[in-house]
Amino acid sequence: MPKDWLEWHDLYNSEPKLQQRLEIVRQYIAYSLDNAPTGNIRIVSLCAGDGRDLLGTLPNHPRAKDVYARLVELNPQLVERGRANIESLGLTKQIEFINGDATSAANYLGAAPADIVIVCGIFGNLADENELNRLLENLSFLTKKGAFVLWTRGHTHGIAYSEIVRKYFREFGFEEIDFQLTATGDMGVGIHRYLGESIATPKQEQLFVFSGVPNKAR
Ligand SMILES: C[S@@+](CC[C@H](N)C(=O)[O-])C[C@H]1O[C@@H](n2cnc3c(N)ncnc32)[C@H](O)[C@@H]1O
Numbered sequence: 001m002p003k004d005w006l007e008w009h010d011l012y013n014s015e016p017k018l019q020q021r022l023e024i025v026r027q028y029i030a031y032s033l034d035n036a037p038t039g040n041i042r043i044v045s046l047c048a049g050d051g052r053d054l055l056g057t058l059p060n061h062p063r064a065k066d067v068y069a070r071l072v073e074l075n076p077q078l079v080e081r082g083r084a085n086i087e088s089l090g091l092t093k094q095i096e097f098i099n100g101d102a103t104s105a106a107n108y109l110g111a112a113p114a115d116i117v118i119v120c121g122i123f124g125n126l127a128d129e130n131e132l133n134r135l136l137e138n139l140s141f142l143t144k145k146g147a148f149v150l151w152t153r154g155h156t157h158g159i160a161y162s163e164i165v166r167k168y169f170r171e172f173g174f175e176e177i178d179f180q181l182t183a184t185g186d187m188g189v190g191i192h193r194y195l196g197e198s199i200a201t202p203k204q205e206q207l208f209v210f211s212g213v214p215n216k217a218r
Contacts, residue, residue, distance in 0.1 A: 125212025162188025
């Protein structure tokens with residue numbers, strides 16, 4: 001069991017569920033880049049970990065030169081690792097990795113609304129459906145009209161939590177582009193498009209509460 005979020009990331013080396021999830025998330029990032037409008041592509045990633053989903057996709061993508069991204073992550077060691085990767089990819093002018101609180105709206109000023117919003121590894125770390133609703137509602141601050149939102153949600157005790165997420169996305173004015181379960185069958189990955197209007201100010205400064213812990217991560 002991982003004792004912190006840095007150790008949790010080591011599970012990518014051994015857990016098929018996480019490896020398959022990463023593969024699908026990268027496919028969805030590539031799809032979003034393929035279908036982004038011409039010109040600059042703004043990306044934000046919440047609770048970004050070490051940024052391996054986006055940083056593993058950009059080097060092979062023809063639209064990489066158009067990307068301006070802000071990744072927000074609390075764990076300083078993961079941020080350090082991500083920044084080193086950004087530097088080695090020569091993307092320091094395009095990607096900022098903020099060591100800060102992803103639940104705070106202030107950390108997206110100047111970066112939101114975005115064309116692509118990455119919300120991976122978060123929904124399973126919210127206290128309940130009210131908190132999920134709060135975050136989905138606040139996505140209208142982070143996303144442009146027509147933006148892509150990429151998300152993941154693990155299943156536990158045989159409960160298909162990703163179905164609940166899909167239902168709420170529909171209710172909040174998102175169109176589902178695609179949804180896949182990992183081959184392991186217990187992790188949902190989705191890509192939705194926001195059809196509503198973007199709002200300039202969120203209802204609350206705190207967009208959601210991340211209450212999960214790494215040894216129970218879902
Ligand atoms: C389940 S991991 C997911 C990481 C990454 N998105 C991925 O899919 O590989 C959750 C991440 O959220 C980070 N985190 C937890 N609370 C946070 C907060 N308030 N602000 C920013 N990051 C936070 C943790 O440090 C951890 O890296």
